[in-house]
Amino acid sequence: MPATTSDVTWRDAVTPLSRASRRRWTACYALLLVLAAASVTDGAFASDRGSDPTTPLLLLVAIPVVFGMLRRGTRRITALDHPDLDERDVAARNSAYRIAFPLFGLVVIAALVLLVATVPDITRTPRAGQIATTIPGFFVEGRALLGLGLWIALWAAFLPTGVLAWREPDALESETDGERLSETIRDALLGLALAGGLAIVLVSHSDAGLWPFVATLALLGALGRRAAGQPMLSRQRKLRVAIGIGLILVLLVAGLLVSVSNG
Amino acid sequence: MGRKPKETGTIHNRLAVLRAERALSRQQLADAIGVNFQTIGYLERGDYSPSLELAFRLSEFFDLPIEAIFAREPFAPMTRESLVREEAP
Numbered sequence: 001m002p003a004t005t006s007d008v009t010w011r012d013a014v015t016p017l018s019r020a021s022r023r024r025w026t027a028c029y030a031l032l033l034v035l036a037a038a039s040v041t042d043g044a045f046a047s048d049r050g051s052d053p054t055t056p057l058l059l060l061v062a063i064p065v066v067f068g069m070l071r072r073g074t075r076r077i078t079a080l081d082h083p084d085l086d087e088r089d090v091a092a093r094n095s096a097y098r099i100a101f102p103l104f105g106l107v108v109i110a111a112l113v114l115l116v117a118t119v120p121d122i123t124r125t126p127r128a129g130q131i132a133t134t135i136p137g138f139f140v141e142g143r144a145l146l147g148l149g150l151w152i153a154l155w156a157a158f159l160p161t162g163v164l165a166w167r168e169p170d171a172l173e174s175e176t177d178g179e180r181l182s183e184t185i186r187d188a189l190l191g192l193a194l195a196g197g198l199a200i201v202l203v204s205h206s207d208a209g210l211w212p213f214v215a216t217l218a219l220l221g222a223l224g225r226r227a228a229g230q231p232m233l234s235r236q237r238k239l240r241v242a243i244g245i246g247l248i249l250v251l252l253v254a255g256l257l258v259s260v261s262n263g
Numbered sequence: 264m265g266r267k268p269k270e271t272g273t274i275h276n277r278l279a280v281l282r283a284e285r286a287l288s289r290q291q292l293a294d295a296i297g298v299n300f301q302t303i304g305y306l307e308r309g310d311y312s313p314s315l316e317l318a319f320r321l322s323e324f325f326d327l328p329i330e331a332i333f334a335r336e337p338f339a340p341m342t343r344e345s346l347v348r349e350e351a352p
Binding site: 075084085087088089169171172 | 305
């Protein structure tokens with residue numbers, strides 16, 4: 001991605017290149033998955049959208065963003081259909097999968113143990129003819145099972161990339177790239193925004209915690225462009241931002257008009 | 264008979280020096296031998312030991328014997344080696 005030919009995007013700006021940074025975000029991603037599970041089972045980290053507590057929007061956005069960061073940080077080596085892997089990449093990928101499989105087994109076992117420990121016990125008494133037999137068991141809603149399946153699938157998708165991100169040595173900066181932001185400062189800013197957002201969710205049980213995270217991503221993108229010697233907002237981006245602000249204003253005015261007309 | 268000990272020795276190489284001598288970027292060398300430029304960096308830093316096939320490709324590219332590029336012991340500085348060669352009768 002030469003800085004002279006392509007714009008630095010927020011994705012470029014937040015891609016972790018050093019092993020230390022990748023390890024931080026690997027741990028962060030695992031924590032986000034645990035919090036997502038907690039938001040469904042416990043409710044402490046849940047948002048009060050609708051009737052039931054649900055996974056906060058911050059987690060729904062942060063989970064794919066952090067996963068994308070790790071995928072870019074490992075050059076998507078774990079993709080089985082990757083066309084440009086050399087012998088070292090293939091060896092690193094195979095090794096990552098070999099470690100990820102048993103880890104995934106552990107996650108599945110832990111999830112099942114937690115499921116059995118947390119779901120309510122029920123006793124079923126079917127009547128076979130005149131004899132009533134009592135069968136103890138667990139009660140799990142179909143929706144909860146679907147959620148558990150999705151959660152396990154997220155771990156399955158993450159673990160090979162997570163193992164690779166944890167083990168790969170520091171990547172070299174491209175010789176054609178411009179300057180980059182310091183990874184420590186960038187991680188601190190983004191981590192702070194994420195922690196702040198989670199604190200807002202924890203206190204207010206609303207989706208307001210999403211905005212510090214999204215704003216920090218945009219800010220890091222702008223800082224990344226400036227560090228690479230590019231304008232913080234290109235002409236095309238300025239136009240997009242202007243259109244976005246215009247649309248928001250139109251929606252606000254329309255909403256106001258509707259509420260005024262309804263009294 | 265006991266188990267064969269696992270070999271963990273590092274393979275040292277002169278890739279960085281050879282590349283600098285020929286004024287090649289990592290990307291250019293990577294393109295020439297068909298690997299990612301990160302792999303060239305990992306080789307130079309000793310983070311990765313190449314397969315025999317890749318070692319042969321590098322040897323052919325630099326037109327040098329494999330043992331002039333890779334060794335199990337650290338290389339002496341090239342200037343010292345050339346001086347010793349010149350002083351030899």
